[in-house]
Amino acid sequence: MAELLSDSEVDQALARLPEWRRDGDSIGRKAQLASFPKAIEVVDRVADLAEAADHHPDIDIRWRTLIFRLSTHSAGGLTEKDFQLAGQIEELLAAHG
Numbered sequence: 001m002a003e004l005l006s007d008s009e010v011d012q013a014l015a016r017l018p019e020w021r022r023d024g025d026s027i028g029r030k031a032q033l034a035s036f037p038k039a040i041e042v043v044d045r046v047a048d049l050a051e052a053a054d055h056h057p058d059i060d061i062r063w064r065t066l067i068f069r070l071s072t073h074s075a076g077g078l079t080e081k082d083f084q085l086a087g088q089i090e091e092l093l094a095a096h097g
């Protein structure tokens with residue numbers, strides 16, 4: 001099972017993800033896409049990544065704005081798994097303009 005990261009490990013990991021913010025036991029970011037279909041396309045791709053990793057973000061969909069939230073429920077906080085998926089979501093968002 002993935003281990004909880006310390007506060008300083010979380011800070012270090014966040015330094016590589018400038019769009020992400022910590023909120024207690026989770027990290028999150030907001031992203032605005034060009035259109036609603038583009039936003040749904042990103043959600044669809046994130047679903048594939050989440051299934052592959054067996055790690056699933058909370059996703060709030062508001063027209064073309066997506067809010068992602070990541071936490072490792074089984075560990076009760078933040079683990080490497082959250083930062084791995086956050087990094088993959090960043091690559092996906094970069095590819096979607």
Ligand SMILES: C[C@H](O)[C@H](O)[C@H]1CNC2=NC(N)=NC(=O)C2=N1
Binds near residue numbers: 072
């Ligand atoms: C059985 C399965 O591996 C677990 O339920 C997985 C599924 N997806 C998950 N996603 C997240 N974000 N945290 C978890 O602890 C988690 N656990």
